[in-house]
Amino acid sequence: MINRLKLVQIIVFTFSISVTAQVTGFIDDFNDGSIEGWKADHERTFQLTNENNTLKVNYTRTSSSEPWDNFNFTPPQTIDISGKPIITFSVKSDIYTVLAIKPTNGNDVPLITQDIIGDGEWRNITFEINSADSKIIERMFLYFDGGSSITSSGAVFFDNISFGDSATIALDYAELNKAISAAESLLAEAVEGSGEGEYKAGSKADLLTAIDQANAFINLNSEDEDELNEVIWNMYDACVTFETSVNSVIVNLVDDNATKETKYLFLNMEEIAERSLIFGMHDATGYGVGWIGDNNRSDVKDVVGDFPAFYSEDLNKIQNNNDIEGVKYRMTSAYERGGILTMSWHQYDPDGRGFYDDDVNFERIVSYILPGGIRHEDYKSLLRKVAYFLKSLRGEEGESVPVIFRPYHEHTGSWFWWGDGHRTVQEYNQLWQFTTEYLRDSLNVHNLLYALSPSFSDVTEGDKYYNTYPGDDYVDIFGTDKYFSSSNISTSERDEFLSGIKTLVGLAKDKAKIMALTEIGNEGLTIQNWFSDIILEPIKNDETARNVSYMAVWRNANTDHFFAPYPGHSSVPDFLEFYSDPFTIFESDLPTMYELPTEDAEAPVFLTSFDTMLVSVAQDVQIEIETNERAFLKYSYSNEPYDNMPYEFTGGQGSYKHDVVIKSEQGFEETIYIHAVDDVGNTTDQPLVISFVVDTLQQEIAWYDLVYPAEDWNAGLTPIGTDADNVTMSSNVRTVYFRKTFELPSIPGGLAVQVRCKGGAAFYLNGIEISRISLPEFEDLTYTTNPDGFPQITHTLTLGSEFLEILNAGSNILSAEVHAPEGESVGNFDIRMFDDSYTAVIEYGSQWSFYDLGNMPASTTLGEVTGLKQIVNSLPAEYKLYQNYPNPFNPSTTIGYEISKQSNVKIEVYDILGSLVTTLVNDLKNPGSYEIRFNGSGLASGMYSAVLRAGDRIITRKMMLIK
Numbered sequence: 016m017i018n019r020l021k022l023v024q025i026i027v028f029t030f031s032i033s034v035t036a037q038v039t040g041f042i043d044d045f046n047d048g049s050i051e052g053w054k055a056d057h058e059r060t061f062q063l064t065n066e067n068n069t070l071k072v073n074y075t076r077t078s079s080s081e082p083w084d085n086f087n088f089t090p091p092q093t094i095d096i097s098g099k100p101i102i103t104f105s106v107k108s109d110i111y112t113v114l115a116i117k118p119t120n121g122n123d124v125p126l127i128t129q130d131i132i133g134d135g136e137w138r139n140i141t142f143e144i145n146s147a148d149s150k151i152i153e154r155m156f157l158y159f160d161g162g163s164s165i166t167s168s169g170a171v172f173f174d175n176i177s178f179g180d181s182a183t184i185a186l187d188y189a190e191l192n193k194a195i196s197a198a199e200s201l202l203a204e205a206v207e208g209s210g211e212g213e214y215k216a217g218s219k220a221d222l223l224t225a226i227d228q229a230n231a232f233i234n235l236n237s238e239d240e241d242e243l244n245e246v247i248w249n250m251y252d253a254c255v256t257f258e259t260s261v262n263s264v265i266v267n268l269v270d271d272n273a274t275k276e277t278k279y280l281f282l283n284m285e286e287i288a289e290r291s292l293i294f295g296m297h298d299a300t301g302y303g304v305g306w307i308g309d310n311n312r313s314d315v316k317d318v319v320g321d322f323p324a325f326y327s328e329d330l331n332k333i334q335n336n337n338d339i340e341g342v343k344y345r346m347t348s349a350y351e352r353g354g355i356l357t358m359s360w361h362q363y364d365p366d367g368r369g370f371y372d373d374d375v376n377f378e379r380i381v382s383y384i385l386p387g388g389i390r391h392e393d394y395k396s397l398l399r400k401v402a403y404f405l406k407s408l409r410g411e412e413g414e415s416v417p418v419i420f421r422p423y424h425e426h427t428g429s430w431f432w433w434g435d436g437h438r439t440v441q442e443y444n445q446l447w448q449f450t451t452e453y454l455r456d457s458l459n460v461h462n463l464l465y466a467l468s469p470s471f472s473d474v475t476e477g478d479k480y481y482n483t484y485p486g487d488d489y490v491d492i493f494g495t496d497k498y499f500s501s502s503n504i505s506t507s508e509r510d511e512f513l514s515g516i517k518t519l520v521g522l523a524k525d526k527a528k529i530m531a532l533t534e535i536g537n538e539g540l541t542i543q544n545w546f547s548d549i550i551l552e553p554i555k556n557d558e559t560a561r562n563v564s565y566m567a568v569w570r571n572a573n574t575d576h577f578f579a580p581y582p583g584h585s586s587v588p589d590f591l592e593f594y595s596d597p598f599t600i601f602e603s604d605l606p607t608m609y610e611l612p613t614e615d616a617e618a619p620v621f622l623t624s625f626d627t628m629l630v631s632v633a634q635d636v637q638i639e640i641e642t643n644e645r646a647f648l649k650y651s652y653s654n655e656p657y658d659n660m661p662y663e664f665t666g667g668q669g670s671y672k673h674d675v676v677i678k679s680e681q682g683f684e685e686t687i688y689i690h691a692v693d694d695v696g697n698t699t700d701q702p703l704v705i706s707f708v709v710d711t712l713q714q715e716i717a718w719y720d721l722v723y724p725a726e727d728w729n730a731g732l733t734p735i736g737t738d739a740d741n742v743t744m745s746s747n748v749r750t751v752y753f754r755k756t757f758e759l760p761s762i763p764g765g766l767a768v769q770v771r772c773k774g775g776a777a778f779y780l781n782g783i784e785i786s787r788i789s790l791p792e793f794e795d796l797t798y799t800t801n802p803d804g805f806p807q808i809t810h811t812l813t814l815g816s817e818f819l820e821i822l823n824a825g826s827n828i829l830s831a832e833v834h835a836p837e838g839e840s841v842g843n844f845d846i847r848m849f850d851d852s853y854t855a856v857i858e859y860g861s862q863w864s865f866y867d868l869g870n871m872p873a874s875t876t877l878g879e880v881t882g883l884k885q886i887v888n889s890l891p892a893e894y895k896l897y898q899n900y901p902n903p904f905n906p907s908t909t910i911g912y913e914i915s916k917q918s919n920v921k922i923e924v925y926d927i928l929g930s931l932v933t934t935l936v937n938d939l940k941n942p943g944s945y946e947i948r949f950n951g952s953g954l955a956s957g958m959y960s961a962v963l964r965a966g967d968r969i970i971t972r973k974m975m976l977i978k
Contacts, residue, residue: 145367
């Protein structure tokens with residue numbers, strides 16, 4: 016119910032006979048138990064009720080919901096909020112969601128959004144209304160996760176929804192306290208002096224005075240919002256003034272007074288550009304394909320295990336008060352991890368209509384906001400809002416977070432209101448220059464690098480980049496935006512792409528600037544191997560193009576609009592190849608970007624140590640090493656210099672994580688020595704020494720493995736469970752484990768398994784998991800794993816060709832584990848299996864072994880299963896070729912030999928005339944003792960010679976064949 020109306024009314028006369036009443040303020044607090052005026056047009060998604068004098072919205076987005084389902088409010092009188100264009104809400108939610116509102120008088124107006132935190136706490140949120148058509152409100156539409164098809168459900172409560180003159184914003188001193196805390200952190204780390212990174216004398220005292228003034232204001236308990244905002248501004252301003260008093264290296268930037276971290280960022284990016292490509296993404300965290308609301312998650316990390324190195328956000332969120340705290344969190348957390356930040360700006364016009372040319376009716380907005388223009392003061396106010404955000408963006412030590420600022424991008428195209436055709440070249444340049452100067456010189460913003468980014472196709476020939484160019488004093492980064500739209504790229508297009516990059520790199524180098532692919536992508540990744548073939552290979556293999564500093568792909572919104580792979584997409588293998596290449600840099604690859612770069616004179620450090628003997632349960636021994644920087648690794652069986660080592664690691668060369676597989680044999684102990692070199696030639700002085708022994712008898716045998724000893728398990732006919740109608744009764748436990756041996760005379764063309772059970776189940780064939788029903792897909796299963804539900808299941812599994820490959824002609828094992836939720840017990844279990852001719856392989860009612868002791872069956876080892884014990888073979892000290900036995904022989908004999916170090920080994924047999932009879936061995940062999948059989952059944956009686964060639968040794972033994 017509307018329980019308070021602003022008393023001021025506007026009477027609008029139309030043709031002297033029609034009267035419409037309007038109010039300029041309005042509150043709905045739901046205190047009378049009514050929700051009059053509120054309606055859910057889509058009740059499948061929203062159910063509205065009054066609960067405890069609040070509006071409760073039960074939100075259930077399912078597969079039947081439409082992306083733009085909404086609920087709405089119609090006030091009893093039109094509300095004109097032109098005088099005070101804000102709407103405030105009190106909101107409480109138990110789920111994360113994005114609330115969008117569309118106040119309108121019937122015209123199509125832009126949505127305004129705010130992120131709602133799902134922690135069950137009441138919060139006050141404010142929407143600033145920029146669009147003129149949204150300020151006269153006849154109806155307001157509301158959306159949760161508008162445009163999304165992601166399933167979600169929860170409860171959201173609203174109270175005290177206030178419009179216009181009735182809206183009040185409670186003073187919040189939290190931001191002032193944050194500013195004071197930042198200043199105190201700056202002081203704690205600062206040293207006055209004349210050295211690099213030290214501050215001018217007296218600067219600490221000035222900052223301390225500003226802190227004292229801010230604390231004094233807090234003690235006044237002022238209720239004046241304007242006064243509070245001014246004190247917060249002054250506090251952040253004092254922090255910036257202090258930061259710019261630092262003594263720091265001179266760098267040729269747009270801003271001579273850039274903070275030291277901003278200068279260091281540029282210098283480090285400049286250095287990296289010579290040898291690597293930094294990978295970045297717009298909206299890399301916060302949402303992705305099929306998920307939303309996790310600011311610590313990224314589709315890129317889900318795919319490769321690492322975040323992008325470069326993060327892009329949009330200033331229009333700040334302009335429109337959309338998720339400001341979320342943007343700040345995502346940016347500062349990326350910065351603290353060492354990442355690089357940029358902000359583009361899809362800037363809305365002063366009336367809040369949009370950023371495309373048709374959003375603003377093709378008006379010449381640039382001319383409006385330039386000095387002397389009719390909306391210039393509005394633009395200055397907007398820049399102050401932007402400056403406030405940028406100055407409040409601070410790291411853990413209080414410092415300003417550097418940002419690459421990228422406004423007015425793709426200006427050579429015509430689709431944005433600042434683009435070609437909607438302003439003159441002079442107007443664009445003047446707008447860029449004014450924006451830069453006003454932020455830097457009037458608003459005291461000094462944590463920016465300025466990136467220009469015209470459309471790629473317009474600037475790749477000659478010096479076209481300078482056709483619309485604000486000047487060398489206003490640009491730090493020569494960027495460009497390039498999108499590939501086709502699924503088939505011709506050779507000429509590839510050549511044009513590479514040629515364009517080389518042109519722009521050359522222009523940037525001539526001006527001592529950085530060149531970057533500030534936006535790039537292929538929507539939907541329709542081009543096969545786009546990352547590796549179209550981007551990586553041309554850039555890294557060209558001496559000029561490899562100087563590109565970074566590339567940033569656009570966002571992942573949904574399965575129709577994405578630019579980086581997400582789990583399960585067909586482009587994942589190509590992206591993994593791109594990620595693994597030593598030339599690409601993701602977040603964990605970045606050096607320290609916000610410290611002054613120094614000449615690298617330090618050798619790589621091994622972060623992995625081996626203090627004890629490494630035991631390998633496989634004869635292919637997997638060695639994994641991590642280094643503190645990008646490095647190349649070699650190894651040998653004796654301690655030699657890096658350059659003399661004969662064997663290279665096969666995985667991770669030029670990166671941080673390295674691996675190699677060394678072939679050995681059961682029982683052998685071996686020692687290898689490893690050296691590393693970085694990409695500038697620094698080599699480790701001391702090797703990493705690894706000793707390992709191969710003991711396959713320690714291989715773990717799980718309960719569902721073929722050779723697992725299950726002789727002491729219970730056994731009985733199916734169905735097995737706790738229900739009274741089961742043939743065999745199991746214990747009253749929540750998880751039971753089942754095994755059955757079955758015979759196959761030959762491998763069939765297909766198999767199907769019909770399952771009856773209650774709860775969730777997982778199935779294994781010959782030790783390999785083949786399916787799960789109603790159990791978590793990507794978790795290791797334990798005894799207490801809960802199923803998704805507890806229904807009676809009748810399910811058919813069809814085993815395709817990939818599973819038929821693990822079948823044996825003969826004995827096989829089918830295993831299953833059946834789970835009930837906590838407090839329940841496994842009901843009934845029965846299985847039938849039949850082949851492609853419908854011949855039963857396992858019938859219902861068969862005999863099964865089962866384990867029902869209230870825990871998971873303990874794993875064992877191969878040694879325990881076989882009763883064998885490990886025998887360690889000592890490595891030979893030299894090369895040996897033993898006399899064959901028996902000798903004389905007829906027709907076969909055994910030849911033994913020993914290898915003291917890994918070598919290419921050749922063993923040949925010659926007749927008495929010196930002619931080669933056969934080659935018995937020609938292979939790379941690890942140190943050890945070996946035997947091989949020689950069969951002379953096709954040879955004449957006589958004398959023969961066995962010759963061993965290994966390393967620098969040649970050893971010969973005489974052999975006598977007598978028939």
